[in-house]
Amino acid sequence: MINLVLLTPIVLCIIMFFAKNKNLNNLLINIYAILHLITGLGYFLKPLQLFNNQYFSLNSSNIVFYLILSVIFIAVSIYNCGYSKNLTFSDKKMMHYSVMLLLFVLSMTGSILSNNLGLAWIFIEGTTLASAYLIYFNKTKHSIEAAWKYVFICSIGIALAFVGIILLTVAEGNLNSLNYSDLLNNAESFNHFWLNVSFVFILFGIGTKMGLAPVHFWLPDAHAEAPSPISALLSATLLNCAFLVILNIYKVVVAANCFAYAKIVLFVMGFLSLFITAVFLYHTTNYKRMLAYSSIENMGILAIATALGGIAYYALIIHIIGHSLIKASYFLSSGNILELFETKRIKSTRGLIDVDKKTAWLWIVSFLGICAFPPSLLFISEFLTVKAMLIQKHYILCVLFLFLLTIILYSMAKTVIKMVFGEKSEEKFEIAKKNISKITFSMYAPQIILLTFAFVLGIYMPEVIDIIIKNTFVG
Amino acid sequence: MENGFIILFGLTMLYLSATSRLIAHVKTIIIQGILLFLICSTAFYHLPWYTIAFLTIETLLVKAILIPLFLNKVLKKTHSNRDTDANIAHFYCLLISSIILFGGFMLSVIEIPSLSMINPFCFGIALAVIIISLWLITIKHKILSNVIEFITMENGIFLLSLSVAKEMPMLVNIGVLLDVFIAIYILGLFVSEINTELGDMEVAHLSDLKDCEYND
Numbered sequence: 257m258i259n260l261v262l263l264t265p266i267v268l269c270i271i272m273f274f275a276k277n278k279n280l281n282n283l284l285i286n287i288y289a290i291l292h293l294i295t296g297l298g299y300f301l302k303p304l305q306l307f308n309n310q311y312f313s314l315n316s317s318n319i320v321f322y323l324i325l326s327v328i329f330i331a332v333s334i335y336n337c338g339y340s341k342n343l344t345f346s347d348k349k350m351m352h353y354s355v356m357l358l359l360f361v362l363s364m365t366g367s368i369l370s371n372n373l374g375l376a377w378i379f380i381e382g383t384t385l386a387s388a389y390l391i392y393f394n395k396t397k398h399s400i401e402a403a404w405k406y407v408f409i410c411s412i413g414i415a416l417a418f419v420g421i422i423l424l425t426v427a428e429g430n431l432n433s434l435n436y437s438d439l440l441n442n443a444e445s446f447n448h449f450w451l452n453v454s455f456v457f458i459l460f461g462i463g464t465k466m467g468l469a470p471v472h473f474w475l476p477d478a479h480a481e482a483p484s485p486i487s488a489l490l491s492a493t494l495l496n497c498a499f500l501v502i503l504n505i506y507k508v509v510v511a512a513n514c515f516a517y518a519k520i521v522l523f524v525m526g527f528l529s530l531f532i533t534a535v536f537l538y539h540t541t542n543y544k545r546m547l548a549y550s551s552i553e554n555m556g557i558l559a560i561a562t563a564l565g566g567i568a569y570y571a572l573i574i575h576i577i578g579h580s581l582i583k584a585s586y587f588l589s590s591g592n593i594l595e596l597f598e599t600k601r602i603k604s605t606r607g608l609i610d611v612d613k614k615t616a617w618l619w620i621v622s623f624l625g626i627c628a629f630p631p632s633l634l635f636i637s638e639f640l641t642v643k644a645m646l647i648q649k650h651y652i653l654c655v656l657f658l659f660l661l662t663i664i665l666y667s668m669a670k671t672v673i674k675m676v677f678g679e680k681s682e683e684k685f686e687i688a689k690k691n692i693s694k695i696t697f698s699m700y701a702p703q704i705i706l707l708t709f710a711f712v713l714g715i716y717m718p719e720v721i722d723i724i725i726k727n728t729f730v731g
Numbered sequence: 732m733e734n735g736f737i738i739l740f741g742l743t744m745l746y747l748s749a750t751s752r753l754i755a756h757v758k759t760i761i762i763q764g765i766l767l768f769l770i771c772s773t774a775f776y777h778l779p780w781y782t783i784a785f786l787t788i789e790t791l792l793v794k795a796i797l798i799p800l801f802l803n804k805v806l807k808k809t810h811s812n813r814d815t816d817a818n819i820a821h822f823y824c825l826l827i828s829s830i831i832l833f834g835g836f837m838l839s840v841i842e843i844p845s846l847s848m849i850n851p852f853c854f855g856i857a858l859a860v861i862i863i864s865l866w867l868i869t870i871k872h873k874i875l876s877n878v879i880e881f882i883t884m885e886n887g888i889f890l891l892s893l894s895v896a897k898e899m900p901m902l903v904n905i906g907v908l909l910d911v912f913i914a915i916y917i918l919g920l921f922v923s924e925i926n927t928e929l930g931d932m933e934v935a936h937l938s939d940l941k942d943c944e945y946n947d
Contacts, residue, residue: 392924400928401937404874404921411881412865415888419861422892426848477940540942 258312261295261365264288265358272354276347281354282337288358289333292365293326300720312369316727320573321368321500323724324580327709328492329361331702332485335588338698339485342595353393360386360489367497373421373434376501377414380465383494384410391482402474402481409474410465417461423454424505436504443511451509452517458505459521466498467555469529476536479548480600484591487544491551492584496576499558506562507729522563527653529556530660537667542600544590546671547583550626553664554579557641560657564644571640573725578633581710582625585703589618592695593675596688602671607680611688612695616676618703623672625707627665631714733774734852740766740890741832741856744863747883748828749821751813756879757802763886764795770893774853790889798882805875809926814873824870828863835859853894860887872934874925 268284275281299307299314299322307314314322336357340350363382370376384407392403421434427450431442460471467475479487509518533553540546554575561572592615597605609616628634638661645654713721740763747759768791771783806812819827839855864884868877925937 388921395928397928398940400921400925401940404925404937405940407921408877408881412868412884415881415885418888419891422888422895425895429848476942480940536942542942545942 257295257298257307258309258314258369261292262312262362262369264291265362269355269358272351272358276351278340278347278350281350282333282340285333285336285354285357288361289326289330292361293323293330296323296326311372311375312366313371314369315371316724317504317729318368318500319724320577320728321496322365324496324577325361325364325368325493327706328489328580328584331584331588331706332488334698335488335591335702336485338696339483339591339595341696342694353390356386356389357486357489360390360486362386364489364493364497368500371436373424373436373439373501373504376504377417377421380417380462380498380501381414383465383497384414387482387486387490387494390486391478393483393486394481396481399481402477406474406478409471413461413464413471415461416464417458420454420457420459420461423450423457427451427454436508439508440511443508444513446508446512448512448514451512451514455505455509455518456521459502459518459525462498462501463525466495466502467529467552468525468559469532469552469556470525472529472532472552475552476545476548479551479587480542480544484544484587484594487547487590488584488587491547491587492580495551495555496580499555499576503562510565519563519565522559523653526556526559526563527656527660529553529559530657530664534660534663534667537664540667540671541602543593543602543605543671543675544587544600546602546668547586547590550586550664550668551579551583553661554583554626557638561637561641561644564641564648564650566644567647568641568644569729570725571637571644573728574633574640575637577713577725578625578637578710581706582622582632582634585618585706585710586622586626588699588703589615589622592699593619595694595699596691597684598687598691599684602675604681604684605675606678607685608676610680611685612692614700615695618700618707619672620676621707622703623668625710627668628661631711633710633714636714733770736766736770736773737853737856737890740770740886741835741859744832744860744883745825745828747880748863748867749825751821753806753811753814753873753875753879754803756876757799757806760802760879760882760886761795761799763883764790764793764799767794767886767889770890774850774893794886794889802875802879805922805926808923809875811873811875814871814876818870818872824867827866831863831866832856832859835862848895850894853890857887857891857894860884860890874922874934874937877934878922 265288268288272281272284295314296319299319340353343350345353360383363379363386367376367379367383370379388403388407391406392399424439425432425434427447428439428442429445429447431438431445433439459468464471464474479490482490506515506518506522509515529552533549533556537546537549537553540549557575558572561568561575592612593605593608594600596608596611596615599605608619625632625634628638642654642657645651645657743759743763743766747756750756768787771787771790835855835858837855838858839852861884864880864887867880868884871877871880
């Protein structure tokens with residue numbers, strides 16, 4: 257099964273390369289998305305050996321991440337059917353877009369499934385290669401600037417992560433392996449000093465990819481300039497893939513019983529991410545950048561929850577699920593707004609409710625979801641994170657956490673209300689009315705499904721999902 | 732003998748920080764590639780023969796020939812000659828690089844018990860090279876200079892991976908991927924695209940995207 261998931265996109269890419277047909281591209285992307293999801297669901301049926309080989313495995317620790325990728329990929333591929341019809345590029349360019357999209361998903365899948373740190377590193381590098389082209393897809397001055405920053409900053413980050421891997425082999429002593437299970441089983445014998453140094457390098461290196469402050473600079477630019485389906489994938493899935501690598505190494509550090517230092521670094525990066533978001537979100541003039549900063553905030557919350565441990569581990573996985581579902585919907589809705597108003601400026605996109613009611617409500621509900629308004633999944637995760645802080649008597653941190661979240665909530669609410677209910681400019685209103693026919697049903701449906709999941713799971717968590725969430729840290 | 736090559740490798744960074752001519756930077760990359768090839772072929776007899784063969788051929792081919800060739804092509808295409816507007820004068824640049832390199836040497840002399848798994852000399856110099864490269868990236872103004880310093884940093888990381896005195900062929904091989912990554916992607920695609928799009932190779936031109944008002 258695993259080999260099928262990893263090899264199919266390569267075959268599909270070859271078909272796309274020779275066919276160069278827009279409709280076929282979309283069909284093949286959808287087929288792969290369905291196959292991806294079926295494989296993920298197949299995990300719940302036996303036999304499990306279908307999901308293991310020497311280098312890749314689908315197990316209790318990565319199944320949540322895999323399923324998130326599957327669901328978001330299906331949503332993006334449905335949205336993409338409508339979105340790509342509005343693009344007036346040549347068949348060849350659209351073929352490049354589709355091929356790179358599949359390779360991007362393939363490299364994310366590879367990084368989630370790999371049971372070896374070195375292999376995960378290679379796939380993370382692969383995601384940079386594939387997504388850089390997608391960010392640069394519009395070939396404007398701004399998109400090349402964003403893509404350049406993305407490639408350059410992430411390359412340095414990946415190179416530093418490689419230094420971390422080298423230092424991890426030093427910490428290992430006589431063990432010659434980068435396999436996660438070997439690392440976990442032998443963690444107690446590792447040299448603590450080198451393990452700590454290597455964790456810091458890997459955290460900063462892969463943290464660059466994850467968008468943790470202070471190494472987040474590429475993220476607002478790249479998320480804002482990429483086509484909206486790609487922004488959704490970048491924010492809702494790529495950041496998770498990078499986080500999974502950090503999480504796996506953190507598990508080793510915890511198993512080695514030397515996590516005090518790692519905890520401090522995670523706390524610092526987490527709170528710094530919240531602080532940077534609070535400061536920059538207040539002044540932002542671009543709604544896609546607003547969403548990008550919100551991703552930085554949520555990655556910060558993940559870092560804080562990881563550092564807290566205990567009950568926060570459960571909150572962490574719920575937060576990943578909730579953030580991915582809601583943020584993907586938010587970015588896809590932002591794609592609708594961009595299609596309508598032809599601008600990313602907040603000032604020029606007022607009166608959305610008068611232009612397109614469905615997009616306006618999707619925009620509002622996504623905002624309520626991301627701001628942890630009950631019954632959003634994020635409400636549960638943030639509530640549990642605060643509870644973990646109080647249990648561990650981090651009172652000052654708890655106040656700081658809530659204070660920064662309030663500023664972020666205020667900044668986002670201000671922008672969303674202005675955009676939806678603000679006084680419209682006649683000129684932009686005319687343009688938007690003219691573009692309304694571009695928004696097809698497939699550009700609303702995925703967001704509705706994702707948001708329904710995010711809110712229903714907040715009220716009722718099926719036992720099977722609850723079990724896989726709890727097993728993520730045990731496995 | 733390998734220690735001599737490693738010292739020379741460290742010293743090339745001083746030359747890099749003291750000169751502003753981009754063609755001299757490319758020549759330094761070639762010298763670094765050859766030095767790494769010599770280090771690979773003389774020092775690492777503990778690795779199996781096929782790993783050494785792969786490493787030496789890859790080093791010579793990619794680091795000493797292909798990447799400099801790419802760089803040369805881009806230099807000619809973009810008519811870039813000098814990076815004169817560095818944030819710090821060359822003298823101070825050289826001074827700070829020398830201090831970092833000295834720190835690297837000192838690290839290799841101090842005996843630390845937990846460093847027993849690695850070749851301390853190689854480790855110290857490699858670390859110094861990585862830090863100098865990262866620092867140079869922050870002070871240079873041309874995109875091409877930044878790419879060149881990224882390559883020297885990657886050379887430093889390659890030396891670091893060789894300093895781990897145990898058999899980790901996979902580790903070294905994935906390090907090799909970094910080379911191909913730079914050569915094909917950053918150099919081949921992006922640098923020339925930026926030149927076509929912006930007509931210049933100054934980092935300052937890549938600062939349009941910000942959080943205050945800008946035209947999209």
